[in-house]
Amino acid sequence: xxxxxxxxxxxxxxxxxxxxxxxxxxxxxxxxxxxxxxxxxxxxxxxxxxxxxxxxxxxxxxxxxxxxxxxxxxxxxxxxxxxxxxxxxxxxxxxxxxxxxxxxxxxxxxxxxxxxxxxxxxxxxxxxxxxxxxxxxxxxxxxxxxxxxxxxxxxxxxxxxxxxxxxxxxxxxxxxxxxxxxxxxxxxxxxxxxxxxxxxxxxxxxxxxxxxxxxxxxxxxxxxxxxxxxxxxxxxxxxxxxxxxxxxxxxxxxxxxxxxxxxxxxxxxxxxxxxxxxxxxxxxxxxxxxxxxxxxxxxxxxxxxxxxxxxxxxxxxxxxxxxxxx
Amino acid sequence: xxxxxxxxxxxxxxxxxxxxxxxxxxxxxxxxxxxxxxxxxxxxxxxxxxxxxxxxxxxxxxxxxxxxxxxxxxxxxxxxxxxxxxxxxxxxxxxxxxxxxxxxxxxxxxxxxxxxxxxxxxxxxxxxxxxxxxxxxxxxxxxxxxxxx
Numbered sequence: 001x002x003x004x005x006x007x008x009x010x011x012x013x014x015x016x017x018x019x020x021x022x023x024x025x026x027x028x029x030x031x032x033x034x035x036x037x038x039x040x041x042x043x044x045x046x047x048x049x050x051x052x053x054x055x056x057x058x059x060x061x062x063x064x065x066x067x068x069x070x071x072x073x074x075x076x077x078x079x080x081x082x083x084x085x086x087x088x089x090x091x092x093x094x095x096x097x098x099x100x101x102x103x104x105x106x107x108x109x110x111x112x113x114x115x116x117x118x119x120x121x122x123x124x125x126x127x128x129x130x131x132x133x134x135x136x137x138x139x140x141x142x143x144x145x146x147x148x149x150x151x152x153x154x155x156x157x158x159x160x161x162x163x164x165x166x167x168x169x170x171x172x173x174x175x176x177x178x179x180x181x182x183x184x185x186x187x188x189x190x191x192x193x194x195x196x197x198x199x200x201x202x203x204x205x206x207x208x209x210x211x212x213x214x215x216x217x218x219x220x221x222x223x224x225x226x227x228x229x230x231x232x233x234x235x236x237x238x239x240x241x242x243x244x245x246x247x248x249x250x251x252x253x254x255x256x257x258x259x260x261x262x263x264x265x266x267x268x269x270x271x272x273x274x275x276x277x278x279x280x281x282x283x284x285x286x287x288x289x290x291x292x293x294x295x296x297x298x299x300x301x302x303x304x305x306x307x308x309x310x311x312x313x314x315x316x317x318x319x320x321x322x323x324x325x326x
Numbered sequence: 327x328x329x330x331x332x333x334x335x336x337x338x339x340x341x342x343x344x345x346x347x348x349x350x351x352x353x354x355x356x357x358x359x360x361x362x363x364x365x366x367x368x369x370x371x372x373x374x375x376x377x378x379x380x381x382x383x384x385x386x387x388x389x390x391x392x393x394x395x396x397x398x399x400x401x402x403x404x405x406x407x408x409x410x411x412x413x414x415x416x417x418x419x420x421x422x423x424x425x426x427x428x429x430x431x432x433x434x435x436x437x438x439x440x441x442x443x444x445x446x447x448x449x450x451x452x453x454x455x456x457x458x459x460x461x462x463x464x465x466x467x468x469x470x471x472x473x474x475x
Binding site for chain 1 (some may be wrong): 407
C-alpha cells in the first residue's frame with residue numbers, strides 16, 4: 001500500500017531555511033500531505049543521506065522541491081542528482097526561482113566576500129588569515145569542502161526546472177495548491193510559475209487610495225516616516241515594488257504596513273523585474289528639470305539592490321561585471 | 327578582442343519624430359560620421375524600456391544612446407521627460423553593475439539638427455573608444471564555476 005504513494009524529496013541550497021519552515025508551517029495541512037506521499041529525502045527533518053538518493057532508480061521520485069540558489073559545487077551536484085532521480089522538479093521559493101536575497105552577493109565576488117567574512121568584520125578573530133580551502137591535507141588524509149563560486153545562480157541556470165513556487169517564503173495556499181495539483185495530476189504547462197499572473201497591486205486593498213496621477217515629490221524610507229496603514233505606499237513616497245511584482249503572496253507585508261519588496265518576482269509578461277520597476281518608478285517622479293531629477297534619484301539609497309532585491313541572478317545582467325583575471 | 331583594433335559597438339534608440347529624422351537629414355546631406363552606431367527607431371524615447379538598454383549591453387553593446395526631441399517638444403507631450411528620469415536612474419543602477427555611466431548617453435536632437443547628430447555620433451564613438459570594450463561576458467573572474475557537463 002505504502003509503495004503506491006508518490007515519493008517526494010525536499011532539499012535546500014543557498015537559502016535561509018525559511019522555505020523548509022514554509023512546509024512545517026502548513027500545520028495540520030501537512031498531515032494530509034504526509035498521508036498522501038512518502039517523503040524519501042529531507043535533510044532538515046529526516047535522516048536520509050545522499051547515498052540513499054543515489055541508490056534510488058532514476059525518475060523514481062515523483063517530485064523534488066528544491067529551495068535556495070546555487071552558489072557552491074555541492075549544491076550543483078545535489079541539484080543534478082535530484083534532477084536525475086525525479087520526474088518533476090519544483091523551484092521552491094524566491095531563491096531557487098530568482099536567486100533571492102543571497103543572490104545580492106552577485107554585486108560582489110568570491111574574493112571580496114571572503115575578505116569581508118574572514119578578515120575585515122569587527123567580530124572576526126582570525127589571526128592567521130585562514131580561509132576555507134576546497135582541499136586540505138591533514139594527518140595523511142585529504143579533506144575537501146565544496147567550491148565557493150563568484151556567482152549565485154537561480155536553479156534553472158543549473159538544471160531543467162518544471163515549476164516555480166514563488167515567494168519568500170511561498171504562501172501556504174500556493175504550496176497546498178501546488179501539492180494538490182501534482183497529486184491529482186492537474187498540472188499547468190511546464191515552466192509555469194504556480195501563482196496568479198497578475199500584479200501585487202491588483203489584489204492590494206490600498207489600491208483605491210491611489211490618486212489618479214501618482215507623483216512622487218520626495219522619496220522616503222519606511223523607517224523615516226510614520227506610514228498610514230490605509231494609503232498606497234507609493235502615494236506616501238515610499239518605494240513599493242507592488243506594480244512590478246506578481247501577486248498571490250497573501251500580501252503579508254502590506255498587511256503588516258510594510259511596502260512590497262518584490263519576492264514573488266515578475267509576472268509572465270516581464271523578463272527583468274528590476275528594470276521594469278525602475279521604468280515605472282522613474283516615470284512617476286515629480287521632476288522635469290535635470291537638477292531636480294538628480295536630487296530625487298540621488299536620494300534613493302542603493303537603487304540596484306532595492307529594485308533587484310530578490311531577482312538579481314535571474315535578471316538580464318545577472319551580476320556585477322567581473323573584472324578580467326590578471 | 328584586440329584593444330588596438332577596438333571598434334566600439336553602439337546601439338542608438340532614436341525617436342521617430344525628431345532624432346530619427348535628424349539622422350535622416352545627416353544622411354541625405356551626406357554628412358560623414360562614425361559608422362559605429364546601429365540605429366533602432368522607436369516612436370518615442372518614452373517607449374525605451376530599460377530592459378532594452380540592459381539587453382543591448384548584455385548582448386555586446388559597448389555603449390547605448392537614447393536620442394529624442396528637446397524637452398518641451400515631445401510629440402507625445404512628456405515622453406522625453408520620462409526618458410530623462412529613467413536615464414538618470416538607470417545610469418546610477420548601471421554603475422552599481424560595474425558599467426560606467428558614460429556608456430549610457432541621452433541626447434536631444436531635433437529633426438533639423440543633422441549636424442548635431444553627426445557630432446553626437448562622433449563624440450560618443452571616440453568616448454567609448456577611450457573607455458575600451460565593455461566585455462561584459464568575456465571576464466570569467468577568478469572563481470568562476472566549473473560546471474558539470
